[in-house]
Structure formats: structure tokens, C-alpha cells
Amino acid sequence: MGNRVVLKLSGEAFADPELNYGIDAKTVTRVAEEVAEVHAEGHEIAIVVGGGNIFRGLSTEAQGMDRANADYMGMLATVINALAIRDALERAGSPTRVQTAITIQEVAEPYIRLRAIRHLEKGRIVVFAGGTGNPFFTTDTTAALRAAEIGASIVLKATKVDGVYDADPNADSGAALIEDVTYLDVIAKRLRVMDSTAITMCMDNDLPIRVFNIGEPGNIARAVRGEQVGTLVH
Numbered sequence: 001m002g003n004r005v006v007l008k009l010s011g012e013a014f015a016d017p018e019l020n021y022g023i024d025a026k027t028v029t030r031v032a033e034e035v036a037e038v039h040a041e042g043h044e045i046a047i048v049v050g051g052g053n054i055f056r057g058l059s060t061e062a063q064g065m066d067r068a069n070a071d072y073m074g075m076l077a078t079v080i081n082a083l084a085i086r087d088a089l090e091r092a093g094s095p096t097r098v099q100t101a102i103t104i105q106e107v108a109e110p111y112i113r114l115r116a117i118r119h120l121e122k123g124r125i126v127v128f129a130g131g132t133g134n135p136f137f138t139t140d141t142t143a144a145l146r147a148a149e150i151g152a153s154i155v156l157k158a159t160k161v162d163g164v165y166d167a168d169p170n171a172d173s174g175a176a177l178i179e180d181v182t183y184l185d186v187i188a189k190r191l192r193v194m195d196s197t198a199i200t201m202c203m204d205n206d207l208p209i210r211v212f213n214i215g216e217p218g219n220i221a222r223a224v225r226g227e228q229v230g231t232l233v234h
Contacts (some may be wrong), residue, residue, distance in 0.1 A: 004044040004120060005224055006152045007035070008143040011053030012160055013214055014081050021053055023084050032088030034220040035125065039094045043224050044120040046150060047127045048143040049085060051077025071135035075102055078139065082129035083107060089125055096125040101133030101142075113149050120150065140194035144201040155207055156223045157194065158214035163231030164191050180232050193233055208234040 013031055016024040039045050054077035055070075082098045089096040097119050098108040108129065109115065119126045131142045140157070147155045164186070167175040178191075183203035186193050193199065193211055202209055212219050212230030222229045 003154075003224075003226070004150065004152045005046070006143050006147040006150070006155050007045060007047045007220070007224070008050075008140065008155060008157045009047055009081075009085070009214070010050040010139070010159065011056070011077070011081065012050075013158055014049075014084060015053035017215070023053065023081070028084050028088045029091075030217075031214065031220070032085060032092045032094075034218070036089055036092035036094040038221040038224040039125055041225075044123075045125050045224065046116065046120060046146060046152065047085065047125065048139055048146055049078050049081040049127060049129055050139040051075070051081055053077075054080060068135035071131075071137075072102075075129075075131045075133070078131060079104060079108065079129045082127045086127055089127075094125050095123065096127060098127045098129055101128075101130035104130075116146075117150050138195050138198065140198040141201065144194070144198040144205075144207065147207050148201065148205040152207070154226075155202060155209045156220075157209055157211045158220065158223075159211055160213065160215060162213045162216075163211050164193050164233070166191075168192070178231055179228070180234075183233060186233055193231075199233075202233070208232060 014023045014028055015021050051074045055073050079100055086096045086098050099111040099116055100108040101111045103110050116126050128146050131139055143155050162177055164178045165175040169175040183199055186199055210223050210232050212223050219229055
């Protein structure tokens, strides 16, 4: 097999591009077909899914709610997305298993590190759902944690923008894309890559992060193959 990577898909990767909410079958199918294409080349791929297209613990809908309770609701949302991407991956020809940090034995395996590694070695894609299983942690932190646990070579973060900018590209037309940046610069300059817990975990475990635009067809394959796309944080 080729290199082992963790692909972080936010809830946006499942939603209708215009509504940015719910699960859009065409969007999920496109993402799954790209992943299946590069998986067929021999790369070992694990996927961490977010749940923001259904429910986010820090969303306006969760205001006034107990934070831990809201986070658990968000974790359950990731399980729904995991089942959706598994179905699409299987239809695209890639054998896929879902493991969740919250035990739901009727629909998914519990997260077991060595079993996950074994699935990857046998040529299966593994989708990690349920976050870390604990409130107060983001799915970005989950991606960093799972990547360290399974010995991945890189975390690939698929987003709505082309990479990391020196300013908010939505607010500043002069914002410039940064192709290469250090962990410490990301933390010091508060660049919007991942939360500080996730960045620190990647830094402590020498795990590079590649941030790229999932909306550009072919970018997932390019990122998995190790080509220059988006921004590399290292």
C-alpha cells in the first residue's frame, strides 16, 4: 500500500453548496468518487467527519444550551455523515468501515485503534465518527488525534477556501494565500487553520497539515498523492 493519510471532511463537504445545510447526495457522491479513485491507487485513507451541516455545538442553534450537551448532539450528527459517506464510498467500489467514539453498535463499530489500522492494512477506508467521544473537543482535534494514533503521515483538511490566507479572504480582497507556514506562525498570528489544540497536537507529533479547497475537482486526489495544493503547515 501507499502512504497513510487522514482526510478531514467538515460538514460542508456533505451539504448543498448553496444552502450549506443538510446532506446533498450529489455533493457526497462527488467527494466519495474522488476518494475512491485515489484509494484505488493504493493509498491508505482514513476519514474524520464533522457534523456542522446538521448540528454544531458552538452554533447559534445551541446558544443557551449546556455546552457538553450541545457537543454530544454534534457528535451524533457526525455519525449520520459517516453513514452517508460510507454508503457513497461503497457504491464507488471502496470497501469502507465506520468506527465511532460513541458506542452505537447497531450502525457502526466502536473505535478500536488496532482494528482501524488492520482495516487500513487490508485495503479498507475507515471513517471515524463521534469526534473524540468527549465534549469540548472539535473534529479538527479528532483528526489530529486519530492521525497520531494510526501513524498517518499527514492530515489533509478539506475546506471551502483555497488554503490559509494572511487575512480573511471573505472580508479583505487583498488577502494573500500562504503556500507554506509553520505551526508556530499559525498559532502566533491566529491564522484560521484549525483550533489551537489541534495545531499543537500536530506540532507535538510532527504531523504536517495540508489545507485545500474541496470545491475544486481533483484536489482531494492531488492532496492524497502529496502534490502541491493549498497550504502546507509544518
